[in-house]
Amino acid sequence: MILSFFKRLNIWSKERFPLINLITAIVMVLSTKLFLTSTPLVLWGVADIAAVLFIYLHFFILRVLDEHKDFESDKIFYPDRALQKGIIQLQEIRWMGWLAYGAQVCLVVFVLAKDLQTYILYALVLTWTFLMFKEFFVGSWLRPRILLYSTLHLLVSPLMLIFVIQSLTLPLLSVKTGVVLLFSLASGFLFEISRKNKTPEQDQKGEISFSLAWGQGTTALVIFNLSCLNSLLMILICLQAGISQWATILLAIPSSLLNMFHQKRLRSFANTPSLAFLKKAQDLSGLVSIY
Known part of the structure; x- marks a missing residue:
């Protein structure tokens, strides 16, 4: 049963959450440290690895929320996707999202959070993510305005980086x-x-x-x-x-x-x-x- 679940999860992840998300998280943290520390030698410690995992887990949380938000419309536009075909269930994806969120909170509390400002920035990331999921409560008006819609959703990446910069005590x-x-x-x-x-x-x-x-x-x-x-x-x-x-x-x-x-x-x-x-x-x- 467990083996079957991981096989099905692998099918879904190849389609909806490929390895490029981890590579992107590494590049985001690496380029940030390179630029803000002004040194070609970047020593990676526990906090740096935690920062990569923080971004990677948040990418996964965003994907899970999108799968819930777009589930019905994806049945129409993408009926051949693993989730829409029933290879994996929405509830299973939801539980994986909660596990990712729990792991992210542990990273914040035990590794990344240095002060109250860091917690406030994390709360801002979570708040913006929730607003994205709810389409800022104006979804029917916002969706046709695709550039504005995408801009508001993409702002979560700079917000994540601001949190990482603060947690790694880099100049903000x-x-x-x-x-x-x-x-x-x-x-x-x-x-x-x-x-x-x-x-x-x-x-x-x-x-x-x-x-x-x-x-x-x-x-x-x-x-x-x-x-x-x-x-x-x-x-x-x-x-x-x-x-x-x-x-x-x-x-x-x-x-x-x-x-x-x-x-x-x-x-x-x-x-x-x-x-x-x-x-x-x-x-x-x-x-x-x-x-």
Whole structure:
């Protein structure tokens, strides 16, 4: 029975909560420490690992809440998903969400919380997450306004980073911190807009998407510009962190190549919107967003 559950959970997680979430959490904490400590040597301790787990667990909590919030609409738009097909039950996902929340609270109480301000910031993260789940109590008005809807939901990433910065006793009020928060927001927008870029056939089903609101060409252009901004911010973080110019150049070369391939795939999808081209473009968007 237990083995069966973990097999079913694995099927669901591959589809709805893949490994890229853990990689993203590591990159968020690593880039933050690199930039705000201005040193190329980042020593990882218990608090740093706890910060990664905090972000990773919160990503999971957000996914569980989304599965509950969108369960009925996903039956219409995505009937082949594991949850909608009954491979795993909503109640089972809910219990996993509660376990993740319990583990996160333990990390906060026993490792990350340094003072009252840290607890207040954690409460702010939880409050914003609850408002996201409730769609800020104006869901029917907010959902058609997809850019505003996405912006409000993506603000949880900077809020998580502010909590992490405070818990790791890094400088909170500085221009550098603003750059780090902008990087997390740009990465989030890149991933979110790519995720909600659909084929014409998918748009015809009526689900709200950026491609439906803006058109294929404009959406592709926005995604490409965000990927370039993301790469520039990462290079800035590397330079500020004290990494040598040659090492930064070596990092910039694959970043530039990624953006070139990304542009090519976005152009291919804009010219010939198909699921095959869309999947390739979305895979590259995910890679660029964490590079």
